[in-house]
Amino acid sequence: MDNFLLLAAIMLCVSGMxxxxxxxxxxxxxVNSGPLPAQSVRSLRITGYSALFGxxxxxxxxxxxxxxSLVWIMLLAGSAxxxxxxxxxxxxxxxxxxxxxxxxx
Amino acid sequence: MFQNFRLSMAWLHTWFGLVLGFVLMAVFFFGALSVxxxxxxxxxxxxxxxxxxxxxxxxxxxxxxxxxxxxxKTDIEQFSSRANGPMPEHFDTPVRWGAYTTHRDPVLxxxxxxxxxxxxxxxxxxxxxxxxxxxxxxxxxxxxLKIGSQFFYPLHYSLNFHWMDLGYWIVGFSxxxxxxxxxxxxxxxxxxxxxxxxxxxxKATQRSALDLHNLTGVVALPFHFFFAFTGLVIFxxxxxxxxxxxxxxxxxxxxxxxxxxxxxxHDRAGIAAPIASVDAMVAEAQRRWxxxxxxxxxxxxxxxxxxxxxxxxxxxxxxxxxxxxxxEGIHFKASTGEVLREDPPRTVVANVxxxxxxxxxxxxxxxxxxxxYVLGGLAGCVCIATGFIFFVEKRKRQYVKQGSQNARVVDxxxxxxxxxxxxxxxxxxxxxRLLPGTxxxxxxxxxxxxxxxxxxxxxxxxxxxxxxxxxVAQARMNPAWVDQCxxxxxxxxVAVVLNWITTGDHLANTISAGYWPVAGLxxxxxxxAGLAFIAGRHLRRKTQTESATATNQLGSAEVQHG
Numbered sequence: 001m002d003n004f005l006l007l008a009a010i011m012l013c014v015s016g017m018x019x020x021x022x023x024x025x026x027x028x029x030x031v032n033s034g035p036l037p038a039q040s041v042r043s044l045r046i047t048g049y050s051a052l053f054g055x056x057x058x059x060x061x062x063x064x065x066x067x068x069s070l071v072w073i074m075l076l077a078g079s080a081x082x083x084x085x086x087x088x089x090x091x092x093x094x095x096x097x098x099x100x101x102x103x104x105x
Numbered sequence: 106m107f108q109n110f111r112l113s114m115a116w117l118h119t120w121f122g123l124v125l126g127f128v129l130m131a132v133f134f135f136g137a138l139s140v141x142x143x144x145x146x147x148x149x150x151x152x153x154x155x156x157x158x159x160x161x162x163x164x165x166x167x168x169x170x171x172x173x174x175x176x177x178k179t180d181i182e183q184f185s186s187r188a189n190g191p192m193p194e195h196f197d198t199p200v201r202w203g204a205y206t207t208h209r210d211p212v213l214x215x216x217x218x219x220x221x222x223x224x225x226x227x228x229x230x231x232x233x234x235x236x237x238x239x240x241x242x243x244x245x246x247x248x249x250l251k252i253g254s255q256f257f258y259p260l261h262y263s264l265n266f267h268w269m270d271l272g273y274w275i276v277g278f279s280x281x282x283x284x285x286x287x288x289x290x291x292x293x294x295x296x297x298x299x300x301x302x303x304x305x306x307x308k309a310t311q312r313s314a315l316d317l318h319n320l321t322g323v324v325a326l327p328f329h330f331f332f333a334f335t336g337l338v339i340f341x342x343x344x345x346x347x348x349x350x351x352x353x354x355x356x357x358x359x360x361x362x363x364x365x366x367x368x369x370x371h372d373r374a375g376i377a378a379p380i381a382s383v384d385a386m387v388a389e390a391q392r393r394w395x396x397x398x399x400x401x402x403x404x405x406x407x408x409x410x411x412x413x414x415x416x417x418x419x420x421x422x423x424x425x426x427x428x429x430x431x432x433e434g435i436h437f438k439a440s441t442g443e444v445l446r447e448d449p450p451r452t453v454v455a456n457v458x459x460x461x462x463x464x465x466x467x468x469x470x471x472x473x474x475x476x477x478y479v480l481g482g483l484a485g486c487v488c489i490a491t492g493f494i495f496f497v498e499k500r501k502r503q504y505v506k507q508g509s510q511n512a513r514v515v516d517x518x519x520x521x522x523x524x525x526x527x528x529x530x531x532x533x534x535x536x537x538r539l540l541p542g543t544x545x546x547x548x549x550x551x552x553x554x555x556x557x558x559x560x561x562x563x564x565x566x567x568x569x570x571x572x573x574x575x576x577v578a579q580a581r582m583n584p585a586w587v588d589q590c591x592x593x594x595x596x597x598x599v600a601v602v603l604n605w606i607t608t609g610d611h612l613a614n615t616i617s618a619g620y621w622p623v624a625g626l627x628x629x630x631x632x633x634a635g636l637a638f639i640a641g642r643h644l645r646r647k648t649q650t651e652s653a654t655a656t657n658q659l660g661s662a663e664v665q666h667g
Contacts, residue, residue, distance in 0.1 A: 067469060083302055084324070
């Protein structure tokens with residue numbers, strides 16, 4: 001169960017960073033052909049931050065708060081690096097995160 | 106002096122970062138390796154490749170070993186400057202016996218301290234330590250070096266430079282400067298959030314190096330900041346030795362006062378007394394921890410004033426499940442086994458201190474967090490290395506015009522601290538597997554030879570980097586980068602193969618048996634080789650394009666001239 005929750009924490013953290021990156025025009029354009037719809041910025045940010053907090057919640061369930069905070073802070077760093085490198089070399093992989101926000105508009 | 110604050114910060118960041126960056130590179134890299142120091146030990150000392158063990162029975166196993174322990178010749182030599190006259194040959198009065206283990210240690214570290222009758226400072230004691238197999242009490246030979254915990258780890262905080270404790274001071278000063286570099290870096294960075302996810306590998310080297318420098322610096326900023334800061338906290342006692350200088354008397358008084366408060370005797374009584382069953386005390390301590398809802402294993406066991414009426418036994422719980430080292434100490438009277446004291450819950454200040462040191466020293470059981478720490482450490486290395494590259498790229502053309510050799514020196518030192526350092530570590534592992542089990546008479550101890558190999562390879566890598574650095578003076582790349590990447594791509598798998606040949610533990614074996622300490626290091630070496638190969642090939646292509654462009658330019662210049 002603990003491993004499952006930690007895995008969820010990792011996935012939520014990476015997804016959160018992906019959405020936060022997509023909320024920026026320059027990265028949105030790396031992933032999608034069209035420009036970033038103005039209305040999507042807010043929803044992308046909210047989804048992104050919620051995912052990051054969801055990740056923190058998972059960490060807190062698994063470990064004592066002192067340890068969970070360390071795990072989460074390090075996960076933020078790891079996820080941001082993952083997303084940055086994905087944007088540099090394989091931006092289309094992030095399309096899956098962008099689809100719902102492109103279609104809605 | 107500077108037009109604005111940002112420019113002055115840039116100056117500070119550039120020059121202090123450049124000078125101390127070379128030290129910080131080693132601190133970060135060997136810090137990242139130290140996260141898995143115990144696992145590297147398993148690889149380097151094949152006899153210790155078995156599962157982690159709990160603290161063994163004191164009465165049956167540890168006590169006879171402690172009773173036979175004596176300081177080694179080296180211990181005695183090292184102490185001699187702190188004694189009046191010649192050192193005794195035999196030490197009869199043990200001050201302290203201790204055994205320490207963690208959830209990652211198959212072997213047990215034990216130490217013993219003895220009174221020295223002619224010591225200059227009357228409280229001074231001579232200490233010796235040993236590593237034993239906790240299953241049968243077999244003692245590991247003194248000369249086998251635990252490369253992870255006895256070499257890479259101390260290299261991380263002292264550079265293994267012990268003359269006048271200078272290594273500690275250099276590392277401490279560098280950490281302080283690192284905090285300055287972090288703050289000044291944040292001030293300089295114009296697009297902190299806007300470029301959070303930005304890395305453009307296809308732009309000019311100068312731009313991509315700066316991108317990577319910013320990226321690895323910013324996303325791991327909390328890690329960089331906290332580790333530099335907590336590193337300083339851990340060694341505050343060395344950097345501010347007030348308790349043994351200005352406040353020495355107060356410190357001594359405090360010890361006596363503390364002894365009165367805790368009821369744990371400060372001095373020997375001078376009356377001999379037997380030692381009751383320590384195993385029974387351990388059982389009682391574990392019962393009391395379980396009662397408090399924190400059942401756990403023994404992390405640290407120590408006997409003070411051994412064999413004396415005032416002797417006591419301290420038993421500490423291993424801090425496996427929290428950000429702490431050991432704790433919840435329970436102290437027993439050694440001669441009777443009655444409980445003298447249970448450590449009270451810690452104060453807020455002590456808790457904060459424990460958290461700060463614990464988060465850095467990481468004795469907890471959390472593999473994900475361990476790996477994330479390695480990632481943080483390596484991100485730090487990338488940040489510093491790209492800082493060097495940016496420095497060279499930004500200035501090399503200007504230096505060419507001035508006919509200056511500065512870029513050559515910085516670039517060669519960058520090669521030394523990036524690929525050279527990894528080569529030295531890999532070289533040491535290869536040396537460890539190649540040296541015969543028993544060395545011919547007259548050779549230095551095995552561990553020393555391994556250390557010489559490490560420093561030797563590093564010096565060679567440095568010489569090579571300087572020797573090949575001429576093209577940098579013409580604003581081209583140092584071919585040593587390519588050479589050393591390919592050397593790594595070749596040597597790292599050699600270490601893996603040698604491990605297989607000399608111990609029979611090849612990857613299929615260790616992975617199927619789930620013996621991750623050894624499998625993990627082998628896999629890491631293969632990853633290093635793979636990355637080094639990709640980097641080497643990429644850089645070689647780049648040098649070829651560079652020289653082709655240079656030839657073309659030369660050719661067209663000649664045509665124009667003709």
